[in-house]
Amino acid sequence: MTMDDPDELRAWLIALRTPGLGPGGLREQLDAAGGDIRAALAQLRRDAARLDEPAQAWLARPDEARLDADLAWLAVPGHRLLRCTEADFPPQLEHIPQPPAVLFVVGDAGLLLYPQVAIVGARGASAVGLTHARAFALALAEAGFAITSGMADGIDGAAHVAALDAGAKTLAVVGTGADRVYPRKHHALARRLAAQGALVSEFPPGTPARPDHFPRRNRIIAGLALGTLVVEAGLRSGSLITARLAAEQGREVFALPGSIHHPLARGCHRLIRDGARLVESAAEIVETLTPAARMLGGDLAARLEAAGGGEAAALSRIAGDGGVACGLDGTDGSAGYRRLLTELGHEPTALDELVRRTGQSAAALSSMLLMLELEARVTSLPGNRYQRLPGT
Template identity: 40%
Template sequence: MALANLELWLRIDAVARLGVTQLTALIEKTGNIAALYDCSDQQLTAFGLSAKQITSLRQPNTKRIDRVLRWLYNPRHHCISYFCPTYPEQLRHIDKPPLLLFVKGNLSCLQGTQVAIVGSRNASYSSQQHAYCFAHYLARSLTITSGLAIGIDAKAHQGALSQSKGLTLAVLASGCDIIYPKQHHDLAEHICEHGALVSEFRPGTPPKAGFFPRRNRIISGLSQGVIMIEAGLPSGTMITAKYALEQGREVWALPGEISNPNTKGCHHLIRDGATLVTEPQQILEDLSLCPHISTKNEKNAPSCVNHAQQKLPFNPMLDNVDYAVTPIDVIAIRSQHPIAEVLTQLVELELAGLIQAVPGGYIRR
């Protein structure tokens, strides 16, 4: 987009409550975006703009606009409007699509077929492994979209990046120059090299609580469907599922341990009609991106079972540890093994990353 046109779009984008629908009607009446600025206040009022909107249009915050223009001097920084041919087609058809999208990284990857993987920030170890596994497998055919959050989101991005030529998009609740959480700065840079950061918020915009639901509607809006891996009730993940259903997207949910409160959302979705999924191949089949996988191919397909669990000879001991603090004597009673043997197995499980020692006992990760 030419800088002259871009400045006009940035001024328009700053006008409160001026959405794509109203703006489309305005452009139809004036002929183009530039002609809108030539209209008198009386004409703009007749077109339905309020006095406050007209003032905002006439008196833009030039410092904020200049900051965005400086950010865009980098050739890997982009801004696309709803009316640009490069605007993602999937996103055009959601309720209240963003007028502008700011992109850092590979702009072309927005055009690929996307699937979102989202879930709890406090996800269990096994669920994080599932997110990584699903993303790694699906990134051979799809772009993996998520929200750069701690937990499932991060594992989904990492899984996609671990695939040769895998692409992933991170949708932010801040400007593309402000990474949240801060500890994901390196991950964000890696994503930019093999995908992109995407935001409807201008560079320099810090994250706010109200921005995360807006981000979630874009995550689902960009995607053909959303894979839910651990979701509490209520949670941001469930907000994403709500948007996905409203947008007519597929919703897949992984079942989990019934004693884990972070699986209640997924079980709720499955009960209400979401597709239960246990293997990533199912996603490709549901999207008609591959034929039904034969038994021979299934043997070669990666399993989402945690390899650490497969190798442990005493895996049943894990079943005696809850997601809440479980005292050692309770674990011994449940397992019906001597304390000495229980302690040995618990240490091995902790070294495998499946449980964690805490005051009062152990918890599952």
């Protein structure tokens, strides 16, 4: 069975859209079925009498038009359903309450494997706050961290744009389907994120913005990131929810202090009183998160090794002294990496084409390309394409 088997994808989509099941219920079914989604769905249907009427009706007769639309969306290059049963599902999400069962991704799903820092804050941020968000995003990106946020107005958008303008890695976790843009003014930003970074959602395509979706979105932002930086926040800001979730998940929380007269400093001051780290420079964040970045690399390597990934030894060295990759030397002696470089050639090549040329899964290739990119032997391009760098 290939990763893109439409029958398997259809089974996932039916399960995901079952009313009332949720990620926790789906993961329970998967655990009982040994990770086999078809077996999990079959058992779910056998137990349908225990479910409420909407779930029973859906399982008995799914909306085929809706499923066909989902499959058509997933068939678009650069669109992916990243499942918790796959080796490159972000391991850091396994340690949060109610971990998602899947992530719908537009763009480069490999960014989810990088050490990340979340930068969040007020939608109606001040000019000074926006300047701080851009400066911290740029400095952290230069240190090797991917910048994660929620594509909201204000601090979120400023952090994303700063990373994109610098050609750095950034991803947005959204509270709608990955095919929707919220707020609407961010259509241009969403296009840039899809081309140069990634848009991520646990919600199926077509899901509109709803108030209860954003706290759920925030737990994924906090869960993906090794640490969360709050730049500006009022006392009732949703950013404080992200910070609280990060703290509950055992992640670092950082906050910028501000004037005692500024209402958007009060949320940060409360966080600092409650134990968040007061920071004045990105270097403080990099120093604090370096051990966690190393641990993330080890977790990812163990996950891939358990799945039989030959790239595990190299991935164990994802995080180096600056919170980024140190000298990776595990690729030179690997026949798999040598073949990948040969098949890649010196022209921009799409990931789907590399899957066809090498016969390897997209998950395995994404991990190997990540290692080659960290070694400065390959560069990623818009449209989920890759190219060898001169001299390699």
